[in-house]
Amino acid sequence: MNSGKNTLNPKLWIKTYADQLFRFASMRINDKETAKDLVQETFLSALKNVDTFKGEISEKNWLYTILKNKIIDHYRKKASLLISQSETSRNENEYFNEENHWLQNKVPQEWQIDYNSAYDSNEFLEILQQCMKHLSELLNMVFSMKYLDEKESDEICKELKITTSNYWVILHRSKLQLRDCIEKKWFIK
């Protein structure tokens, strides 16, 4: 039983946590270099704030909290810029015709799997990951917050300072793009 308070051991941070924090960041950020920078900034700002560590949570959770905040800050800075570049406006017309029905080359195909079963395929996950990397930065941001961090829509809108209708347009587009990408990579070889 650990009755004492949690302590910090900055000398071992890199060795113990660098890779896992990096993996966490690189799942959420397309660019590897940016992910690495955020991990580095996490250690630096942790070091600056060692005095504020009260020992109530573990060293690991404390570092994760700092990294999560760094990622949100990064997202927020990017989001306003990306939205203003009107990325959301050239929306679904890649998938639907003037009558808003599926374009012929974008029509969903039957995947021949049981969609409700606990389908277990490393190949599928590999492709899913690749396709997520292909999402544009804004789409990937919203997508990661929703599906990796399991945040609610109002929380995401608040954190990224986007409107609800922007949020749904972004999510709609991400799902359309992701589904199409998976289908083309996995099923139609």
Next chain:
Amino acid sequence: MVYKMKSSKLFITCSEATMFSIKREEANLSFSERIKLFIHLLICEFCRLFDRQHKFISLQIKNLHSHETLTDIEKDQMQHLIESAANRK
């Protein structure tokens, strides 16, 4: 006015139906929207496929994990940076 027209029609387009499918995941549909989606999915096999597949993708995302690591050189550089920052303190 335009919005009212849109919300009063019983048949929705594939673009709207796929959007409704996604919103439903967060229980974000009104009763009439649920009905409209239900009707659309009855008659449109493509949107029915989309509906199943996008839910499937949502489930699969939870199984994702990254295997990426930093190189030893990158970690050494970080270690130096932290140490020199610690010494400055």
